[in-house]
Amino acid sequence: MAQMKFDLLLEKISAQVKLSEEEKAFFLSRIQYKKIKRKQLYLQEGDVSRAITFVLSGCLKLYSIDRNGFEHILQFAPPGWWVGDMKSYINQEPALLNIDAIYDSELAIILKPELDDIYSRIPAFERFFRILAENAIAAYQQRLINNLSLPAKDRYSTFCELYPTLIMQLPQKMIASYIGVTPEFLSKMLKQQA
Amino acid sequence: MAQMKFDLLLEKISAQVKLSEEEKAFFLSRIQYKKIKRKQLYLQEGDVSRAITFVLSGCLKLYSIDRNGFEHILQFAPPGWWVGDMKSYINQEPALLNIDAIYDSELAIILKPELDDIYSRIPAFERFFRILAENAIAAYQQRLINNLSLPAKDRYSTFCELYPTLIMQLPQKMIASYIGVTPEFLSKMLKQQA
DNA sequence: CGCGACGTTGATTTGCCTCAACGATTGTGG
DNA sequence: CCACAATCGTTGAGGCAAATCAACGTCGCG
Numbered sequence: 001m002a003q004m005k006f007d008l009l010l011e012k013i014s015a016q017v018k019l020s021e022e023e024k025a026f027f028l029s030r031i032q033y034k035k036i037k038r039k040q041l042y043l044q045e046g047d048v049s050r051a052i053t054f055v056l057s058g059c060l061k062l063y064s065i066d067r068n069g070f071e072h073i074l075q076f077a078p079p080g081w082w083v084g085d086m087k088s089y090i091n092q093e094p095a096l097l098n099i100d101a102i103y104d105s106e107l108a109i110i111l112k113p114e115l116d117d118i119y120s121r122i123p124a125f126e127r128f129f130r131i132l133a134e135n136a137i138a139a140y141q142q143r144l145i146n147n148l149s150l151p152a153k154d155r156y157s158t159f160c161e162l163y164p165t166l167i168m169q170l171p172q173k174m175i176a177s178y179i180g181v182t183p184e185f186l187s188k189m190l191k192q193q194a
Numbered sequence: 195m196a197q198m199k200f201d202l203l204l205e206k207i208s209a210q211v212k213l214s215e216e217e218k219a220f221f222l223s224r225i226q227y228k229k230i231k232r233k234q235l236y237l238q239e240g241d242v243s244r245a246i247t248f249v250l251s252g253c254l255k256l257y258s259i260d261r262n263g264f265e266h267i268l269q270f271a272p273p274g275w276w277v278g279d280m281k282s283y284i285n286q287e288p289a290l291l292n293i294d295a296i297y298d299s300e301l302a303i304i305l306k307p308e309l310d311d312i313y314s315r316i317p318a319f320e321r322f323f324r325i326l327a328e329n330a331i332a333a334y335q336q337r338l339i340n341n342l343s344l345p346a347k348d349r350y351s352t353f354c355e356l357y358p359t360l361i362m363q364l365p366q367k368m369i370a371s372y373i374g375v376t377p378e379f380l381s382k383m384l385k386q387q388a
Numbered sequence: 389c390g391c392g393a394c395g396t397t398g399a400t401t402t403g404c405c406t407c408a409a410c411g412a413t414t415g416t417g418g
Numbered sequence: 419c420c421a422c423a424a425t426c427g428t429t430g431a432g433g434c435a436a437a438t439c440a441a442c443g444t445c446g447c448g
Contacts, residue, residue, distance in 0.1 A: 064339045072342040074335060086332035096339070119321070126320045127313070133327035138280035140334035144268055145290070147341050148374050149260040152436075172395070180342050185436055187396055346404075366427065379404055381428055 005033060008080055009054050009108050016131050017124040027125070030118060032109040036101045043099035049088035051111045055079050058105025059166075061174065064097050073178040076102075076166055082132065102170070147180060153189060155179040199227060202274055203248050203302050210325050211318040221319070224312060226303040230295045237293040243282035245305045249275050252299025255368065258291050267372040270296075270360055276326065296364070341374060347383060349373040 006028060013019065019027070032051075036042055042060065043049055053060075060077040062085070074097065077083040088095035089112065110118075119126045146158055156179055160167050167175070176186040200222060207213065213221070226245075230236055236254065237243055247254075254271040256279070268291065271277040282289035283306065304312075313320045340352055350373055354361050361369070370380040 064343060066343040070343070072339060074338055074342075086328060086335055090328055090332055097335070123317045123320065126317065126324055130320055130324035130327060133324060133331055134280060134284055137327055137330050137334065138284055140331065140338065141268060141280055141291070144334065144338060144341070145258045145266060147338070148266040148268075149258060149264070171393090173393090182437060183395075184397085184438085188436095191396080365425090367425095375403095376405060377427075378406085378429085382404095385428080 005056060005106065006031070006108055008056055012054075012080055013125075013128055017128045019122075019124055023122050023124065026121070027118060030110065030114045032111070034107045034109055036105050036107065038101055038104050041098065041100045042107075043085060043088075043095055043097065045096060045098050046094045047088075048092050049085045049095050050092070051109045052082060052084050052089060052115060053077075053099075054108040054110075055081050055083065056106040056108055058101060058103040059169070060099055060101055060105060060107075062097055062099050063177070071177050072180070073174060076163070076170070076174075076178070078166065082136075102174070152179065152181045152185065153193070155181075156186070156189065199250060199300065200225070200302055202250055206248075206274055207319075207322055211322045213316075213318055217316050217318065220315070221312060224304065224308040226305070228301045228303055230299050230301065232295055232298050235292065235294045236301075237279060237282075237289055237291070239290060239292050240288050241282075242286055243279045243289050244286070245303045246276060246278050246283060246309060247271075247293075248302040248304075249273050249277065250300040250302055252295060252297040253363070254293055254299060254301075255296055256291055256293050257371070265371050266374070267368060270357070270364070270368075270372070272360065296368070346373065346375045346379065347387070350380070350383065 009031075010019075010024060010028075013027075036058075042053075045065065055077045057079050059079075060083050061073050062075040062077065062083050063071045063073045065071055075081075075083060083099055085095040085097040085099070087093070088097070092112065115125075115129075119129075146155055150158065156175070159175060159179055172186060172190075173183040176183045179186075181189075203225075204213075204218060204222075207221075230252075236247075239259065249271045251273050253273075254277050255267050256269040256271065256277050257265045257267045259265055269275075269277060277293055279289040279291040279293070281287070282291070286306065309319075309323075313323075340349055344352065350369070353369060353373055366380060366384075367377040370377045373380075375383075
């Protein structure tokens with residue numbers, strides 16, 4: 001098959017489970033493609049998250065807004081990553097989280113009914129998403145430990161080691177939001193560090 | 195079949211997926227039973243987590259120890275809950291987390307090779323653990339949001355609403371460790387609250 | 389060109405921690 | 419069954435990490 005927009009997605013899946021050509025074709029027939037622009041809101045707090053999303057290009061962020069209007073970033077989603085408000089997706093209830101695009105992005109979208117159908121037809125997908133979910137748990141466990149036990153300076157270092165590419169591309173204020181400090185404080189921290 | 199020690203486990207699984215009697219029997223033949231005493235260490239940092247664990251009775255805690263020797267509790271596991279250091283389990287690498295028993299406890303244990311075997315024989319288990327993992331992600335997302343956006347007082351209230359039973363049973367210092375404050379500070383907080 | 393987003397810097401405040409001391413309770417070995 | 423140690427919660431004095439508020443320079447973009 002010719003090079004096409006979903007290649008990255010198929011590659012990620014094939015890295016974990018084997019799919020026949022028919023299975024791939026069936027899967028592709030059930031997913032959607034979408035472009036969104038920088039700063040465009042993709043999931044809004046209060047709406048129901050009807051799909052799970054894979055980032056083909058660009059970058060999204062998953063975040064909550066607290067009662068004072070401040071953003072707290074839960075996850076960045078560069079190409080090759082999945083995003084979603086899990087609670088909203090699983091229970092099909094209003095989301096507490098928001099998703100928007102940091103840069104112009106291309107997405108692969110799988111609606112919940114479609115994915116549930118895919119699960120029953122192709123067991124390999126059940127396995128793939130189990131593995132994906134387990135890895136996500138491992139990442140969240142680690143992140144939580146860092147937040148509970150490390151001071152801001154060390155949380156920043158950890159972020160740099162874990163996502164060296166993102167450091168270069170993201171505005172500082174977003175990194176501050178991710179590691180859980182104010183932009184002002186991060187700025188002061190970096191200054192005296194050097 | 196007569197009432198037996200794994201009933202709670204089968205009940206939890208059956209709530210999500212349907213299993214035939216043979217499948218149940220096969221599953222039971224692959225799991226282990228273990229009792230551990232209060233304060234007994236079950237998984238030690240540095241060891242490889244070879245199994246996933248279900249709590250039948252009692253209560254475990256999953257925690258890390260920081261460089262100053264302080265505990266940070268990631269999760270409590272009362273009866274009906276699963277625990278594990280996911281990263282260590284998935285990659286079969288040394289654990290960064292510890293698990294021990296808060297009370298005398300009974301456990302159902304599934305070794306990784308056994309579970310991998312179960313997955314290939316009974317697809318329903320693949321589904322069950324996918325669902326379980328997805329729910330865990332939802333919980334971790336919520337927890338992280340709380341830690342990033344709420345002050346200690348509100349994190350405590352949230353904990354009370356989420357785990358009313360645990361509040362009664364657990365020493366205050368463990369709740370402090372879970373919500374991410376010192377025992378002294380929690381004590382003062384509760385005093386002036388009333 | 390002018391506006392809005394971003395990073396910076398300084399002064400001040402505060403939420404939470406540290407250290408230390410003290411009762412109350414629990415549990416344990418003699 | 420008592421004595422002693424260990425664990426836990428409490429309280430107070432003092433300190434620090436990080437937040438808040440405000441002002442300013444710079445840049446990229448419409």
